[in-house]
Amino acid sequence: MSEKNSNGDETRVKEEAWPRPARAWYALGVLTVALMFATIDRSILSLLVEPIKEDLAISDTGMSLLIGFAFIFFYAFLGLPIARLADVHSRRLIIGIGIAFWSVMTALCGLAQNFWQLFWARVGVGAGESSFAPATYSIFTDSFRPADLPKALAVNSIGFVYGHALALIVGGAVIQMISGMTDVAAPGIGVIRPWQLVFFAVGLPGLIVAAFMATVHEPKRRGFIGAATTSKRKAMPVRDIYRFLRDDRRTYVPIFTAMGIKVLLSFGMSLWLPTFFIRTYGWTASQIGYAQGLVMLFVAPIGLGIGGWLAGWFARRGFDDANIRVVLIATIGILPLSILFPLMPDPRYALALYGLNYCIAMIGVGPGNAALQIITPNEMRSQVRALYQFVFNIIGYALGPLFVALFTDYVFGAEASLRYSMSTAAVIMGPIAVFITWYGLKPYGLSVARSRRWS
Numbered sequence: 001m002s003e004k005n006s007n008g009d010e011t012r013v014k015e016e017a018w019p020r021p022a023r024a025w026y027a028l029g030v031l032t033v034a035l036m037f038a039t040i041d042r043s044i045l046s047l048l049v050e051p052i053k054e055d056l057a058i059s060d061t062g063m064s065l066l067i068g069f070a071f072i073f074f075y076a077f078l079g080l081p082i083a084r085l086a087d088v089h090s091r092r093l094i095i096g097i098g099i100a101f102w103s104v105m106t107a108l109c110g111l112a113q114n115f116w117q118l119f120w121a122r123v124g125v126g127a128g129e130s131s132f133a134p135a136t137y138s139i140f141t142d143s144f145r146p147a148d149l150p151k152a153l154a155v156n157s158i159g160f161v162y163g164h165a166l167a168l169i170v171g172g173a174v175i176q177m178i179s180g181m182t183d184v185a186a187p188g189i190g191v192i193r194p195w196q197l198v199f200f201a202v203g204l205p206g207l208i209v210a211a212f213m214a215t216v217h218e219p220k221r222r223g224f225i226g227a228a229t230t231s232k233r234k235a236m237p238v239r240d241i242y243r244f245l246r247d248d249r250r251t252y253v254p255i256f257t258a259m260g261i262k263v264l265l266s267f268g269m270s271l272w273l274p275t276f277f278i279r280t281y282g283w284t285a286s287q288i289g290y291a292q293g294l295v296m297l298f299v300a301p302i303g304l305g306i307g308g309w310l311a312g313w314f315a316r317r318g319f320d321d322a323n324i325r326v327v328l329i330a331t332i333g334i335l336p337l338s339i340l341f342p343l344m345p346d347p348r349y350a351l352a353l354y355g356l357n358y359c360i361a362m363i364g365v366g367p368g369n370a371a372l373q374i375i376t377p378n379e380m381r382s383q384v385r386a387l388y389q390f391v392f393n394i395i396g397y398a399l400g401p402l403f404v405a406l407f408t409d410y411v412f413g414a415e416a417s418l419r420y421s422m423s424t425a426a427v428i429m430g431p432i433a434v435f436i437t438w439y440g441l442k443p444y445g446l447s448v449a450r451s452r453r454w455s
Contacts, residue, residue: 023217024143028152030212031136032159034099037206038129039163041106042071044202045122046271047168047285050278051195058115060415064405067271070119075126076390083134083386087236091135096213102128103206110192110199133389134382141381142219157365161300167202168274168293176286236379244380245387251375251447254440255324256388259368260395261433262331266361267400268425269338273354276418281347295355303362311367321445323367323374328437330364335434338426342419375447403429 019027045052049063058066086094105124112118136156144152245252277288307326314322334357341353376384407421408414 019143019217019219024152024219027139027143027216027219028155030209030216031095031139032156034095034132034206034209034213035136035156035159036163036166037099037202037209038102038132039160040167040202041102041125041206042129043164043167043271044106044198045109047274047289048195048198049275050285051193052118055193055195056112056115056118060405060408060418061402062115064401066115066118066122068267068399068401070122071126071129072393073123073126075130076393078127078130079134079386079389079393080383082131083382086135086138086382090218091139092213092216092218094131094135095139096210098128098131099206099210099213100128101131102126103203103210104128106203106206107200109203110196112196134386137385138382139216139219142221143217157304157369158301161296161304161362161365164270165293165296165300168289168296173286173289176284236383238383241380241383244377245384248375248443248447250443251440254436254443255372256391258327258331258433258436258440259388260391261429261436263392264395264400264403265338265426265429265433268404269342269400269422271401272404272418272422276342276422277347277350279416280342280419281350283347291351292354295351296358299355299359300362303359304366307363307366310363311370319445320448321441323371324437324441324444326367327364327371328434328441330360330362331430331434331437333360333363335426335430338430339423342422371444375444375451 018024045067049067052058052066053060053063082094102125105121105128108124109118109121112121140152140156273292274285274288277283277291278285283291307330310329311322311326314325319325337353337357337360341350341357344350344353372385372388373381404418404421404425407424408418411424412420
């Protein structure tokens with residue numbers, strides 16, 4: 001592409017350079033399926049808490065480490081260097097290798113005979129999944145025209161939510177299917193229990209998805225605001241990214257911190273929810289898996305649709321802070337529901353309030369993702385996104401389950417008090433998230449106004 005072309009010629013070349021819509025949407029489809037498998041592989045452990053605790057003699061705190069910290073151990077740290085690789089090397093190859101690796105490691109969770117074997121297998125799952133998000137966002141940005149990109153990201157968000165829901169539904173079905181099975185003696189390995197077979201059932205099919213990455217088109221890179229115009233280029237220096245974030249810290253710090261706290265609360269609630277229903281109401285793992293999954297499948301599109309519409313409504317009325325404003329509304333809305341639903345005397349009321357809570361939480365997902373993309377220059381978007389995920393996962397995914405478990409083990413001192421641990425976590429962290437989100441409103445609006453100079 002020559003910069004010396006006339007405006008008309010240059011526009012024509014750029015139009016021809018975009019991937020065909022069929023290629024772009026095919027890539028989105030494959031990557032959305034891959035995201036669903038990733039979510040299943042990371043989430044299935046939360047449905048297996050009780051049999052694993054019984055067989056491996058692990059406490060709630062130990063289970064929280066397996067659910068959260070073990071997964072994040074390499075996930076968060078590898079995301080940053082992989083994001084730099086994704087800026088200069090084959091993204092589909094990076095993603096394909098990652099899918100294959102995390103699928104194998106999920107299956108290896110089924111061979112674990114003690115806490116540490118399961119811990120390091122979970123570390124491997126997280127290491128493989130760390131390859132996914134930075135390269136995926138990069139492919140989306142180069143596959144869809146700017147006008148179509150929000151639609152693509154919305155589909156991807158629905159895919160993430162549906163992945164979690166399908167993890168619960170499929171996981172519940174598999175658990176029910178194997179519930180009557182007896183232990184299997186494997187030569188050289190030992191006894192394989194029914195819960196271990198679940199990891200094989202959900203992990204190995206991911207290898208098929210990994211093979212499909214070979215059919216995904218590697219789109220041409222575009223959208224540089226600097227001088228880089230060739231295919232051979234280096235990733236933006238870390239010092240330049242640091243300088244940009246430091247200069248705009250009044251915007252980025254509240255976004256990173258508030259999102260991290262909110263995900264700490266939401267992950268802590270969500271990952272302990274099956275165990276909460278089992279302990280409090282006597283439900284089975286398959287019962288709550290079906291129920292929670294179906295609730296998510298039904299309410300998620302509603303919340304995501306409302307969030308996108310509301311952000312547009314605010315933007316059309318001149319609010320530069322439209323995206324964070326919607327996030328603030330959602331954060332305020334979920335606070336009382338997060339406190340109340342674990343305390344309900346009837347499981348039907350608890351499930352209904354949880355569904356309403358989840359729907360309102362989904363209102364902030366689309367605008368929250370868009371908020372970071374809008375204020376970040378193209379050259380550093382993958383790496384800033386990886387940094388965001390580092391904070392997101394360390395605070396949220398690693399500490400969320402642990403935060404709830406510590407109340408259960410060391411404050412209330414009884415597994416049956418899990419409901420009070422969940423409610424207490426919401427009482428403490430919810431108001432903090434609301435305040436930090438509100439504090440970042442004005443700086444974010446100013447950053448959005450400044451970003452218009454890049455176009």
